[in-house]
Amino acid sequence: MTRVLSGIQPTGEIHLGNYIGAIRHWADEQHEHDSFIFIADLHALTMDIDPSVLRAKTLEVASLLLAAGLDPNVCTLFVQSQVPQHPQLGWLLECVAAFGELRRMTQFKDKTAKGGEGAARVGLFTYPVLQAADILLYDTDRVPVGSDQRQHLELCRDIAIRFNTRYGSTFVVPQAAIAKVGAKIMDLQDPVAKMSKSRSSPQGKVLVLEPPEVMAKKIKRAITDAETEVRYDAKAKPGVSNLLELLAVSTGRSPEDLAGDYTQYGPLKADAAAAVVEFLRPVHERFRELQSDQGYVVDVLAKGADKAAALAEQTLRRAKQAVGLLPSRP
Ligand code: TYM
Numbered sequence: 001m002t003r004v005l006s007g008i009q010p011t012g013e014i015h016l017g018n019y020i021g022a023i024r025h026w027a028d029e030q031h032e033h034d035s036f037i038f039i040a041d042l043h044a045l046t047m048d049i050d051p052s053v054l055r056a057k058t059l060e061v062a063s064l065l066l067a068a069g070l071d072p073n074v075c076t077l078f079v080q081s082q083v084p085q086h087p088q089l090g091w092l093l094e095c096v097a098a099f100g101e102l103r104r105m106t107q108f109k110d111k112t113a114k115g116g117e118g119a120a121r122v123g124l125f126t127y128p129v130l131q132a133a134d135i136l137l138y139d140t141d142r143v144p145v146g147s148d149q150r151q152h153l154e155l156c157r158d159i160a161i162r163f164n165t166r167y168g169s170t171f172v173v174p175q176a177a178i179a180k181v182g183a184k185i186m187d188l189q190d191p192v193a194k195m196s197k198s199r200s201s202p203q204g205k206v207l208v209l210e211p212p213e214v215m216a217k218k219i220k221r222a223i224t225d226a227e228t229e230v231r232y233d234a235k236a237k238p239g240v241s242n243l244l245e246l247l248a249v250s251t252g253r254s255p256e257d258l259a260g261d262y263t264q265y266g267p268l269k270a271d272a273a274a275a276v277v278e279f280l281r282p283v284h285e286r287f288r289e290l291q292s293d294q295g296y297v298v299d300v301l302a303k304g305a306d307k308a309a310a311l312a313e314q315t316l317r318r319a320k321q322a323v324g325l326l327p328s329r330p
Contacts, residue, residue, distance in 0.1 A: 003172075004033040005140040007040040007080065007131075010057040011049060012197030014064055016206040016276065017185035019283075020249050021146030025179065027069035029144060035075035036138050036308060037065060042080050042087065043131070046124040047111070047198075062297050064208065067287035078304035080134065085312035089133035090126075092319050096163050097129045097155070106151060132156035137312040139172040147183040148194060150176055167322035171315075182249045188222040191238035209287060212277040219246070219273035230262040240265065243272045250275035 006026055008018060026037050039061050044054055058079060070077055080086050102108070105128055112120045123130075135143055135156050143153055153176035160171040187193045187204035195205045206215050224239040232255040234241040244255035247268070251258070262268045290297060321327065 002033040002141045003139055004029050004035040004142045004144060004177075005037070005135055005138050005174075006144050007038045007043075007134060008061060008065075009040045009044050009197075010054065010061045011044045011047065013205075013207045013209070014061060015185075015195055015197060015200070015208060016246070017146065017195035018197075019068070019208050019280070020182040020185050020246075021179070022144060023065065023068045024249075025144040025177070026065075026075075029142075030070060030075040033142065036140075036311075037070055037075055037077050038083075038134070038304075038308070039065075039079045040131075040134070043127055046121055046127050059294060059297055062301055063287055063290040063294075064283070066290055066297065066300065067283045067285075069283075069286075072300040072304065076304050076307045077300055078308045079301050082301065082305035083137075083309045083312055085137055085309060085316045086130065086133055089137055089312075089316050089319060090130040092323060093129045093133050093136070093159055093163070094126055095323075096166070097126075097132075097159050101155060101158065102126065102128060104151075105155070107148070128152045128155050129159070132159045135174050136160055136171045137315045138308070139311075139315065140174045141172060142177045143174050144177040144179075146185075146194075147178050150178060163319075163322075167319075170318050170322045181245055181255060185245065186238055186242040188218055188239075188242070191223055191242050206276065208280060208283065212281070212284075215280070216273035216277055219243070219276060220269045222269060222272075224265050224269075228264065230259050230265065230268055232256045232259045240268070243268055247272040247275050250279035 006022060008014070008022065026035065029035055039058055041054060041058050062077065062079070065077060066072070102125055108120070108125055111124060131152050132155060145153065153174070157173050160173045164170055164173070185195045187195050187200045188206070189201055189204040193199070197205075203218055203221065206218050222239060222243060224243070225237055227237070230240060231237055232241050232244050241255065244258050247258050248255040317327070
């Protein structure tokens with residue numbers, strides 16, 4: 001059976017881009033594939049985050065993933081730091097990855113553009129290697145992500161292939177699974193930039209958990225362009241195309257097909273807003289129910305970590321042995 005793995009950082013507020021680009025695919029794919037989904041709390045430490053916020057956000061994101069339809073009886077849901085094999089394999093892979101290839105990571109360049117590289121945490125620099133460990137520990141075949149993760153996935157593949165070539169076949173080489181529609185939801189106020197937890201303004205991003213009327217208002221006020229023609233063309237008409245993608249994902253139709261239904265921007269915005277609100281309604285309802293049962297969420301995560309660790313340990317042992325480390329005591 002195909003093994004699927006993906007993760008999300010518990011930083012900031014989860015937005016529509018995260019939901020459409022990643023989370024909804026995880027919920028869909030769990031029934032077809034053996035799925036491991038985790039909350040990347042170790043990655044969250046690469047930027048400044050208050051400890052109490054990190055704790056609260058980790059549980060909130062876990063509840064949100066359950067509300068989005070991840071079923072702990074079907075997939076494995078866990079928190080990265082509760083599976084110590086992640087940073088252990090991360091170290092082995094840091095000794096295979098090259099400084100130059102990490103230097104090319106655009107996310108590192110973006111995140112240090114303001115404060116400068118000198119002040120950046122070393123963890124922010126080596127983060128993509130920990131991400132490679134996250135993936136390789138589970139013999140992962142498919143990694144469903146948004147398109148902003150493409151470069152990290154390429155690096156993971158390069159590291160796996162290099163390790164296998166140097167030390168003998170140890171890791172499965174994974175494939176990124178990036179959808180044709182919705183892999184890069186754009187900022188509503190700046191449609192040439194992706195919707196981002198850290199960089200989008202409050203008006204530019206729709207939060208998955210915010211009240212429906214707030215969501216609808218933001219979508220109705222989305223920036224479009226000075227023309228009036230409704231056409232799906234992400235380069236020439238990024239704002240309109242983004243609205244068509246939101247509507248397409250929420251209704252299950254194609255953006256090209258939907259474009260033919262509209263001659264004006266106003267009705268397109270109103271329909272996109274209504275469709276997104278409907279799309280997220282069941283998530284809101286389930287999230288509210290889970291809020292009163294945090295013990296259940298903690299329990300799901302503990303069981304998930306046990307299951308993940310059992311599998312991760314096998315791969316870690318294989319990798320340790322391959323590089324020449326003495327076996328640990330049984
Ligand atoms: P993170 O937390 O930034 O984002 C979680 C997922 O949401 C996708 N995404 C988007 N998709 C469409 N449009 C957008 N505007 C948008 N913004 C974000 C991301 O592509 C991602 O799939 N490094 C990862 C977490 C991670 C991970 C892993 C993922 C750690 N280890 C191993 C896969 C496998 C991250 O920071 O995602």
